[in-house]
Amino acid sequence: QSALTQPRSVSGSPGQSVTISCTGTSGDIGAYNYVSWYQQHPGKAPKLMIYDVSKRPSGVPDRFSGSKSGNAASLTISGLQAEDEADYYCCSYAGSLVVFGGGTKLTVL
Amino acid sequence: QVQLQESGPGLVKPSETLSLTCTVSGGSINSYYWSWIRQPPGKGLEWIGYMYYSGSTNYNPSLKSRVTISVGTSKNQFSLKLTSVTAADTAVYYCARVYAILRFDPWGQGTLVTVSS
Numbered sequence: 001q002s003a004l005t006q007p008r009s010v011s012g013s014p015g016q017s018v019t020i021s022c023t024g025t026s027g028d029i030g031a032y033n034y035v036s037w038y039q040q041h042p043g044k045a046p047k048l049m050i051y052d053v054s055k056r057p058s059g060v061p062d063r064f065s066g067s068k069s070g071n072a073a074s075l076t077i078s079g080l081q082a083e084d085e086a087d088y089y090c091c092s093y094a095g096s097l098v099v100f101g102g103g104t105k106l107t108v109l
Numbered sequence: 110q111v112q113l114q115e116s117g118p119g120l121v122k123p124s125e126t127l128s129l130t131c132t133v134s135g136g137s138i139n140s141y142y143w144s145w146i147r148q149p150p151g152k153g154l155e156w157i158g159y160m161y162y163s164g165s166t167n168y169n170p171s172l173k174s175r176v177t178i179s180v181g182t183s184k185n186q187f188s189l190k191l192t193s194v195t196a197a198d199t200a201v202y203y204c205a206r207v208y209a210i211l212r213f214d215p216w217g218q219g220t221l222v223t224v225s226s
Contacts, residue, residue, distance in 0.1 A: 003153070032210075034210045034211040035211070036211045036212060036213065038154070038213070045203060045216040045217065045218055045219050046154065046203070046213070046216055047216075048212060048213060048214040051209070051211060051212045051214075052209075052210075052211075052212075057212075057214065089153065089154050091154075091156075091211060091213070092211070093210055093211045096167050097156075097167060097169070097170070098144075098156040098159070098169075098211065099156065100146075100153060100154040100155065100156060101153070102153045103153040103154070
C-alpha cells in the first residue's frame with residue numbers, strides 16, 4: 001500500500017485557478033469512487049473539502065471542485081484567495097484500507 | 110455538533126506502548142466508524158486504522174502488528190494503543206469520525222506524542 005502521488009507544491013495568483021493532481025493505482029483511485037481532499041493550515045487539524053470524488057460538504061465554497069479520471073484524481077480551486085494558502089491532501093479508499101497522498105503546499109502569490 | 114478531543118501522554122519512552130484516548134462529545138459513537146491518523150513533524154498524513162462502534166477494525170498493514178484500536182472504557186470514547194514505539198512514531202496523532210466510506214469529518218485538534226528516553 002503506497003502513498004498516493006501529489007506534487008510537492010503549486011502556486012497561483014489571487015483570482016486564478018490551480019489544479020492539484022493525485023495519482024494512485026488500479027487498486028485505489030482507479031477502483032473506487034471514494035476520493036476525498038483535505039485542507040490543512042499550519043498548526044491546525046485537516047478539514048474535509050471534497051468527498052466521493054466531487055461532492056462538497058456544507059460550508060465549503062463552490063470554488064473548490066474535484067474530479068477523477070482513471071487512476072488519478074484532481075482538486076481544482078478557482079478564484080484563488082489568500083486564505084486558500086495551505087497544505088492539501090488527497091485520500092483514497094483501497095478496499096477496506098485507506099491511503100493518503102504526500103500532500104501539496106499551495107502558495108498564493 | 111460532534112466534537113472530538115484526543116488525550117494521553119505527550120512523551121513515551123522507546124520500546125514502550127503509546128496509549129491515546131479520543132472523547133466524542135455532542136453525539137454518540139454508535140453507528141459510525143472512528144479512525145486514528147498521524148502526522149510526523151513536517152510530514153504528511155498517515156492512516157493508522159479505524160474501528161466500527163461494534164468493535165470490528167481495519168489497520169494500516171505497515172502498523173498492523175503493533176496497533177490496537179478499540180472502544181474506550183468510558184461511554185463515547187475510543188482508544189489507540191501502539192506497542193514497541195521508536196522515534197519514528199513521533200507525530201501528531203488525530204482522531205476522526207469516518208462518515209460514510211471516506212469522509213474523515215470532524216477531526217480532533219490533534220495531540221503531539223514524542224518518543225524519547
